[in-house]
Amino acid sequence: MWFGIIMAGGSGTRFWPLSRELYPKQFLSLDGGSSLLQGTIDRVMPLIPQERLWIMVGPKHEAETRRVLRLAEREGLPAKVFVEPQSKNTLTPLAVAAACLARTDPEAVLAVMASDHLIAPQEKFLALLKQACSIAEKQDVILTFGVLPTRPETGFGYIELGEVVRDESAGLSPVFRVKNFVEKPDRERAESYISGKRHLWNSGMLAFRARVFLDELLQHQPEFHKTLRAYADAIGTKEENSLLKELYAKAPQTSVDYGLLEKSKNVWTISADLDWKDVGSWSALDDIAEKDESGNILRGNVVSLHNRNCILYGDKRILATIGLKDLVIVDTDDATLVCHKDEAQKVRDVVNELKNRNRVEAQEHRTTHRPWGHYTILDQGPNYKIKNVTVNPRARLSYQMHLHRSEHWVVIAGTARITLEDQEIFLHVNQSIDIPKTTRHRIENPGKVPLVIIEVQNGEYLEEDDIIRFSDDYQRQTEETRTGPAAGEKS
Structure with a gap:
């Protein structure tokens, strides 16, 4: 069986200030259409249905990823969202996905792609993906997608071609052994690669069987494989989450290229004649x-x-x-x-400098998206913050409490249903309510138009982590401890 693994854990720092750590470029539309993540899902679904898609994300991006999936409103089972405890480049999430799938089907084929690429034409991509998965299904190799270069690009890695494994025939693309992976070259070397016709751009897309990947991991990363095996054996038990966190704590901070592919002798590449764009900067x-x-x-x-x-x-x-x-x-x-x-x-480098200065502009926009809607910070200062909050129709925030701040809400559009401890209160335009510290509360939009409120916060600590969730429609009440695969969410 074929599975699609979409890597969506990046922070998109080179697209700052439009991309921020909490709302990175995979959630943006850069070509006037759908978001990059949604485009990736749509691209692969004609060949691999959504219930066999795994989207690998970090905890900060889980809620927005689920919102993207929910907005698609497709029939059938939803894609799986696998929440990584921390960022560890690409080797670790791919190893975890392979280990999870191998528990029930060691021969499962994983088709790996990034969430921030643009690829056309669709028909040619699907034909290449089908060819690659079919080869991976029968051969004990890891197959990469090498894109035919169209210019001497210095911002991409390259694949040096070895011997031909399969000639181009019957409309299929040629397949080669990988002789070498080449770092991003200077201009002169890039030009020589183009003229020599023995190098392809390294797209980062892969296809392999779960068992084959794990065998290669055992050979080239034995200590990591041992920890991975302990986690895989604990899936479905109460130790699963703790062992996943331990795995990520011990895992090497490296890419699948450095950590495995460059060490392996069993890597092939399929020559992809595609209009492929790595939207990196x-x-x-x-x-x-x-x-x-x-x-x-x-x-x-x-x-x-x-x-x-x-x-x-x-x-x-x-x-x-x-x-x-x-x-x-x-x-x-x-x-x-x-x-x-x-x-x-x-x-x-600008983003790194902002982080060194502890500037919030590296993390988030003034407008922050949430599963229930969004808010915009209008003003803030010592001991106060003012927000414009929009709650989508039929949506509601978690039932929550704050330890360090009180809030004052004024409705400026729509109707609000307020839960305040054991009371239920309806507010209409120009009506307001006070939410004292340590009071359990919830705001909900029961109507068919957006609910807009002005929220004034006062207190000695006003950051977003001053929140205790008691129940939540978006599975966030235990997000500080819950990681791993989760399918779907409440509406």
């Missing part, structure tokens, strides 16, 4: 977005005069630019990025 938009007559990419509230080859992204404020060339300018509510296109890969 702002400069990648040059390959996917429409441009004006001067080569500019314009998004949002932008006035562009006499600019050339720029990427200009405006939000609520007007972004006006004159006479610029080859620049990236991204303006959001709380941050503005200005850089040359050639320096776009270094945006992650």
Whole structure:
């Protein structure tokens, strides 16, 4: 049986300030359509149904991932959301997925893909995926997808081709042994790879059987395999979560390329003639977005005069630019990025500096999305914070309590149903209520239009982790201890 493994745990730092740690680029739409994550799900589903999709995420991205799945409203069983206790690059989540699936089907085929790629045409991708899974089903190899390069790209890794395993025939793509994995090259080497025609871009997509992957892991990462086996044996028992956390604590912080593929002698690559885009940084938009007559990419509230080859992204404020060339300018509510296109890969350095300064702008936007809706911080200062909160129709927040802050709510649109300890109160437009500290409470939108409230918080500590959840429609009341696979959620 074939399973799709979608890696969706990244933080998208090179797309800051549009991408933030709590709302990274896989949840964004960069081509005017659906989000990158939703596009990945839609791309693979004609071949692998949603109940056999595993989406690997971190705890901070679980709620938004579930919201994406819920909005799709497809029939049948939902995809599995596997929550990693911490980020450990790509080797660990793939090993865990293989170990979990191998418990019931050691011959299960895992088709691995990232959540932030754009691939076309759909028909050719599905044909390649089917070919790769069919090969992995019969051969004791790990199969990679090597994309035919179209330019001397210095931002990608490359695969050096070995001998031909299968020639191109009957409409199928050729398959080669992998001779070597090559790091991101300089310009001169990249040009030699293009002219030599013996290198492919390393797309990061894979196909393999669970048993084959675990056998390779045993050979090349024996200590990690031992810990993984202990976790797999405990799945379904009360020790499962604690052993998963122990596994991640001990696991190597490495990619599947470094930790396994470069060590293995059993890696093949399928030559993929695809329009493949790894949307890694702002400069990648040059390959996917429409441009004006001067080569500019314009998004949002932008006035562009006499600019050339720029990427200009405006939000609520007007972004006006004159006479610029080859620049990236991204303006959001709380941050503005200005850089040359050639320096776009270094945006992650800005994020690292913000983290070193403990700046919230590295973590989240002024507008933060939640499964029930979203909120925007309007103002804040010592001992107070003011939010605009929108609750979706028929949605509600958790039944909760705060230890360090009181809240005052004013309804400005819609109708609110308030639970305050053992009371139930309805509030209409221009009505308000006080929520004292240590009082159990819940707000719900029983109507068919969005509920909008202004929330004023007062207290000595106003961060989002000052919350105790007693019940929750989105399974968050125990999120500090619950990890591992979970399918679906309450509506």
